[in-house]
Amino acid sequence: MTRSRTPNGFDLDDGGKRIVIDPITRIEGHLRVEVNVDSKNVITNAVSSGTMWRGLENILQGRDPRDAWAFVQRICGVCTGVHALASVRSIENALGITIPRNANLIRNILHLTLYVHDHLVHFYHLHALDWVDVVSALSADPKATSTLAQSLSPWPVSSPGYFKDTQDRLKKFVGSGQLGLFKNGYWGHPAYKLPPEANLMAVAHYLQALDFQKEIVKIQAVFGGKNPHPMWLVGGVPSAINVHAGGAVGAVNMERLNLVKDIAARARTFISQVYVPDLLAIASFYKDWAHIGGGLSGRNLMSYGDFPQQPNDSSNDSLLMPRGAILGGNLNEVLPVDLTNPDEIREYVPHSWYRYPDEGKGLHPWDGVTEYDFRLGPKTKGDKKFIESLDEGAKYSFVKAPRWKGNAMEVGPLARFVIGYAMKRPDIRDLVDGTLGRLGLPVGALFSTLGRTAARGLECQWAADRLVETVDALMTNIKAGDIDTANTDKWEPSTWPKSAKGVGWAEAPRGALGHWSRIDNGHLSNYQCVVPTTWNGSPRDGEGNIAPFEAALLGTPVVDPAQPLEVLRTIHSFDPCLACATHVIGPDGTERAVVKVV
Amino acid sequence: MNKKTFYEVIRDQGIPRRDFLKFCALTSVAMGLGPTGPQAVAKALETKPRLPVLWLHGLECTCCSESFIRSAHPLVQDIVLSMISLDYDDTLMAAAGSQAESILDEIAADYKGNYILAVEGNAPTLDDGMACIVGGRPFTDRLLELGRHAKAVIAWGTCASFGCVQAARPNPTKVVPVSTMLRDRPVINVPGCPPIGDVMAGILTYMLTFDRLPEVDRQLRPKMFYGQRLHDKCYRRAHFDAGQFVEQWDDDAARQGWCLYKMGCRGPTTYNACTTVGWNDGVSSPIRSGHGCLGCSEDGFWDRDPFYSRVVALTQLGVEATADQIGLTALGALGGAIAVHSGATAIKGALARNHKKDDKGNADDAL
Numbered sequence: 001m002t003r004s005r006t007p008n009g010f011d012l013d014d015g016g017k018r019i020v021i022d023p024i025t026r027i028e029g030h031l032r033v034e035v036n037v038d039s040k041n042v043i044t045n046a047v048s049s050g051t052m053w054r055g056l057e058n059i060l061q062g063r064d065p066r067d068a069w070a071f072v073q074r075i076c077g078v079c080t081g082v083h084a085l086a087s088v089r090s091i092e093n094a095l096g097i098t099i100p101r102n103a104n105l106i107r108n109i110l111h112l113t114l115y116v117h118d119h120l121v122h123f124y125h126l127h128a129l130d131w132v133d134v135v136s137a138l139s140a141d142p143k144a145t146s147t148l149a150q151s152l153s154p155w156p157v158s159s160p161g162y163f164k165d166t167q168d169r170l171k172k173f174v175g176s177g178q179l180g181l182f183k184n185g186y187w188g189h190p191a192y193k194l195p196p197e198a199n200l201m202a203v204a205h206y207l208q209a210l211d212f213q214k215e216i217v218k219i220q221a222v223f224g225g226k227n228p229h230p231m232w233l234v235g236g237v238p239s240a241i242n243v244h245a246g247g248a249v250g251a252v253n254m255e256r257l258n259l260v261k262d263i264a265a266r267a268r269t270f271i272s273q274v275y276v277p278d279l280l281a282i283a284s285f286y287k288d289w290a291h292i293g294g295g296l297s298g299r300n301l302m303s304y305g306d307f308p309q310q311p312n313d314s315s316n317d318s319l320l321m322p323r324g325a326i327l328g329g330n331l332n333e334v335l336p337v338d339l340t341n342p343d344e345i346r347e348y349v350p351h352s353w354y355r356y357p358d359e360g361k362g363l364h365p366w367d368g369v370t371e372y373d374f375r376l377g378p379k380t381k382g383d384k385k386f387i388e389s390l391d392e393g394a395k396y397s398f399v400k401a402p403r404w405k406g407n408a409m410e411v412g413p414l415a416r417f418v419i420g421y422a423m424k425r426p427d428i429r430d431l432v433d434g435t436l437g438r439l440g441l442p443v444g445a446l447f448s449t450l451g452r453t454a455a456r457g458l459e460c461q462w463a464a465d466r467l468v469e470t471v472d473a474l475m476t477n478i479k480a481g482d483i484d485t486a487n488t489d490k491w492e493p494s495t496w497p498k499s500a501k502g503v504g505w506a507e508a509p510r511g512a513l514g515h516w517s518r519i520d521n522g523h524l525s526n527y528q529c530v531v532p533t534t535w536n537g538s539p540r541d542g543e544g545n546i547a548p549f550e551a552a553l554l555g556t557p558v559v560d561p562a563q564p565l566e567v568l569r570t571i572h573s574f575d576p577c578l579a580c581a582t583h584v585i586g587p588d589g590t591e592r593a594v595v596k597v598v
Numbered sequence: 599m600n601k602k603t604f605y606e607v608i609r610d611q612g613i614p615r616r617d618f619l620k621f622c623a624l625t626s627v628a629m630g631l632g633p634t635g636p637q638a639v640a641k642a643l644e645t646k647p648r649l650p651v652l653w654l655h656g657l658e659c660t661c662c663s664e665s666f667i668r669s670a671h672p673l674v675q676d677i678v679l680s681m682i683s684l685d686y687d688d689t690l691m692a693a694a695g696s697q698a699e700s701i702l703d704e705i706a707a708d709y710k711g712n713y714i715l716a717v718e719g720n721a722p723t724l725d726d727g728m729a730c731i732v733g734g735r736p737f738t739d740r741l742l743e744l745g746r747h748a749k750a751v752i753a754w755g756t757c758a759s760f761g762c763v764q765a766a767r768p769n770p771t772k773v774v775p776v777s778t779m780l781r782d783r784p785v786i787n788v789p790g791c792p793p794i795g796d797v798m799a800g801i802l803t804y805m806l807t808f809d810r811l812p813e814v815d816r817q818l819r820p821k822m823f824y825g826q827r828l829h830d831k832c833y834r835r836a837h838f839d840a841g842q843f844v845e846q847w848d849d850d851a852a853r854q855g856w857c858l859y860k861m862g863c864r865g866p867t868t869y870n871a872c873t874t875v876g877w878n879d880g881v882s883s884p885i886r887s888g889h890g891c892l893g894c895s896e897d898g899f900w901d902r903d904p905f906y907s908r909v910v911a912l913t914q915l916g917v918e919a920t921a922d923q924i925g926l927t928a929l930g931a932l933g934g935a936i937a938v939h940s941g942a943t944a945i946k947g948a949l950a951r952n953h954k955k956d957d958k959g960n961a962d963d964a965l
């Protein structure tokens with residue numbers, strides 16, 4: 001048994017009982033979490049391990065930079081599109097390509113659509129079952145459920161008959177003995193606090209949201225042809241606009257724009273009348289979770305910012321969601337973040353299944369080196385055929401450990417909202433203050449599992465509002481006579497410099513995303529991505545600093561170690577994406593040299 | 599534990615057998631089943647639980663699951679509540695950790711030879727499979743175990759079917775397609791990055807409705823959705839035939855919706871349903887939105903880059919050929935230099951083993 005204090009101020013104790021949760025389900029990708037609990041079942045040590053690795057960045061070596069977006073988009077099919085966005089920005093930054101106003105607006109529309117869709121699906125289909133007991137919904141009174149729903153929202157689908165039908169269907173399903181996706185859930189766990197009527201309402205909305213989410217992404221289909229994985233273009237967007245002339249049916253025309261406008265409006269209504277009221281209703285039963293799961297959120301937060309209002313302008317004057325960092329919980333000062341400064345963002349691997357020439361040093365992504373090095377530490381229980389528990393004193397994850405100026409940082413909707421709040425952005429202040437007021441909670445309540453989940457819901461509302469506005473802005477720009485969607489001045493490789501490097505940034509739904517590229521003689525010579533779940537889910541660094549997932553679990557009471565529902569609540573509040581976090585560059589298993597750019 | 603049949607469930611809810619038989623008769627009439635129909639329906643409902651499906655995730659990006667939930671007809675809630683029993687899918691299931699993993703063992707034992715194994719993503723063979731560990735065990739081991747007793751295996755998406763992006767050169771984790779891992783099992787490949795949601799649902803409901811596997815081509819793709827070239831059903835085909843091409847992004851031709859062949863469109867060498875079924879409830883398709891097709895449902899498409907170089911040596915008019923002929927022609931033209939990824943050769947070897955066909959080309963793997 002060892003007790004220790006991490007350099008970033010968290011007390012660890014790896015004595016007591018070890019609980020292993022693998023797989024963590026209802027996330028993207030493969031994640032394992034191990035925790036130690038003391039005699040009172042309070043978590044005293046937490047270990048987060050990414051258990052998959054695909055080597056995508058190595059695959060990019062030597063490819064055409066204009067193709068990169070398609071490859072890296074396949075890092076993730078959940079936050080689909082955002083890697084493509086960061087990629088086209090990275091290549092445009094390297095080659096000095098500017099994009100037309102319409103392209104900027106359409107990219108913002110695509111990206112806002114992702115926010116609305118991704119946050120909604122996360123809440124209902126990946127997170128809700130941590131708070132909602134499906135079995136309890138069977139004993140709800142449909143009439144009382146209808147009264148409850150109507151007291152919360154003007155959403156029209158809320159009659160007693162509707163809730164009765166939903167409950168009957170659920171009863172039939174459960175009665176079949178084949179519980180499908182609901183099989184072996186922690187139903188009846190004492191940490192579930194909602195009354196049966198609230199559970200039934202939430203289950204009904206789980207099903208409604210499952211139907212509705214497929215509508216939202218039709219916006220991406222209009223401009224990108226399909227979802228998941230819509231089409232992008234270096235220099236603009238692929239969808240030409242034609243609203244006046246013959247042949248308009250072959251391009252984005254009035255009918256297409258009307259479709260987009262209609263879906264944006266419906267999405268805003270669904271978010272404001274279903275998601276946000278449900279979020280507030282559920283949160284009101286779980287106010288104790290405003291004091292659990294804070295981890296690093298009250299200390300270190302970072303955002304790269306997004307949604308430029310002016311094309312080709314990434315200053316905070318242009319970004320709707322601002323860029324900056326907060327250290328040590330000091331909300332009075334938002335620090336500037338420079339993605340090109342080799343001293344700011346660095347990745348470390350002493351506890352990651354990769355090899356560095358000098359593991360004591362971190363590397364900036366432009367100079368990133370990674371080499372597959374899976375090894376189980378000496379204190380591992382089990383072996384490669386079955387790992388019982390990991391040795392966190394050694395290498396234990398396929399996620400690297402990125403640090404900003406040496407600090408572990410939390411990223412995501414909560415980070416964005418706190419940074420926007422600290423910068424006194426009125427749109428964000430209004431949403432945050434209004435919600436905290438309605439729940440009767442102080443600002444400090446944000447720094448918690450509940451705060452993270454609430455921030456995502458508020459951001460979904462924010463994104464839906466901005467989506468409607470941005471569609472209007474596109475209409476206005478087209479009305480002003482501008483129908484350009486692509487800049488092809490530097491499309492041909494003959495126009496490119498012999499060597500170039502660029503950085504593309506985005507705020508993915510899960511947080512700060514950066515793509516660093518190098519181009520030599522018309523081909524990619526290096527490509528590195530540092531993604532949100534790499535920040536949040538990283539293992540320890542060489543000095544022993546712990547990252548957001550692990551920090552947030554410490555101090556959490558677990559009612560029943562055999563059913564660690566509390567761990568799922570906090571981990572899900574980050575919305576982990578492991579395919580994103582563990583895509584990093586690697587060797588081909590033979591003698592291929594790891595690319596190191598001088 | 600024995601699962602209740604539909605009949606047992608309604609009996610539990612107090613519905614008398616007479617009403618049950620009346621329901622069967624009405625259903626039979628609605629389905630046009632003829633005089634012996636009611637008995638057949640009654641027998642099916644009395645004896646058949648919903649078909650269990652175990653949906654595993656290997657190395658992938660989850661775009662296939664996301665696409666599946668985009669299905670508009672049928673809706674996914676109807677599929678998972680009424681048609682199949684999706685007992686394991688780590689993206690959506692409530693259970694986690696050991697409670698999740700125990701489901702795999704339970705279903706494999708209770709429904710030995712009677713469950714569908716759906717696989718999203720593929721298995722890395724590098725370092726004994728350590729690049730993908732689930733439940734503390736190599737994913738490769740799980741796949742082999744569960745594949746062994748599955749009634750049939752569905753390989754969702756290009757990852758599971760052919761390898762997809764992580765198999766692109768140099769295939770750092772040495773992934774192989776599912777059909778290579780499970781050579782003696784009936785495997786259906788449903789490629790695409792991702793496949794169209796309505797196509798995924800269409801294949802699943804076909805299997806449930808007709809109680810058999812769909813007819814497949816030599817790449818194990820269901821012919822019903824992958825039997826025709828995008829180019830032959832493309833609404834821009836007339837512009838190709840007329841020699842009307844987009845020459846530059848956002849030029850006048852792009853604004854008229856002319857053919858994207860010169861911008862690198864892979865429609866002429868891609869077998870899929872994008873230009874017919876369409877994406878997202880038929881709202882659009884990549885070509886309709888102004889970008890050429892990447893060929894994302896084709897084996898080895900990532901290594902047929904750069905994507906903005908056109909498919910060469912294509913006869914402009916009167917192209918009539920089978921999928922296999924065109925696929926081979928295009929492959930040869932695009933790149934003798936392109937080594938199709940490591941699994942491809944193995945797949946071809948495994949084809950005969952995976953499906954025994956009668957002389958009409960029908961697979962004999964009835965469910």
